[in-house]
């Protein structure tokens with residue numbers, strides 16, 4: 001696979017181990033949900049390593065001092081509905097004061113084209129670091145449309161975080177939005193004729209919410 005400067009792959013053994021359990025068809029809804037959350041937190045730890053810090057004055061039991069703190073007001077987490085919702089709590093565990101937007105998209109089962117049904121973003125979106133999350137990057141259509149929508153609302157500093165990606169989706173997303181930092185838990189082999197990721201984990205939304 002061609003290397004892109006804006007793409008980070010996580011090689012950490014804990015992330016790889018958890019993704020392997022996620023893939024198993026016998027992994028049930030409850031465990032699946034917890035794993036998605038944990039992986040999102042581990043990925044988020046690295047993906048947020050450039051969050052701006054500001055010096056604030058505090059008082060220790062010894063004396064007053066200035067010390068760096070993250071301004072939570074500057075972060076927006078934007079899950080792509082539905083499956084992206086599963087990653088929100090993991091990222092919020094790291095930055096509890098982050099604001100949360102939602103983008104509703106579903107893939108047409110025949111054309112695989114994304115259809116938009118909802119968009120609500122925290123303001124001022126143009127001043128925030130935005131983490132768009134979705135466990136699956138397959139053709140890339142959903143991520144591309146979600147990010148286009150965020151840009152139309154003024155969002156600029158955008159990161160995209162997923163758990164499993166297909167090479168086709170990584171290339172398409174990179175070409176459509178080369179300014180977006182992309183974080184990927186594992187790069188899989190390819191898409192099948194139904195645009196599902198192989199070996200993948202099946203339908204992430206259905207596995208998180210227990211639907212079929």
Ligand code: PRP
Pocket residue numbers: 080081082083084105106107108112114134135136137138139140141142143169195203204205206
């Ligand atoms: C899945 C997944 C992504 C999208 C990826 O959502 O959660 O949003 O497909 O595919 P793409 O890269 O080819 O666009 P789906 O449309 O199944 O909706 P759901 O989350 O509501 O189940």
Ligand code: URA
Pocket residue numbers: 083136138195196197198200201202203204205
């Ligand atoms: N969406 C999913 O949930 N899984 C895939 O493999 C592809 C798209």
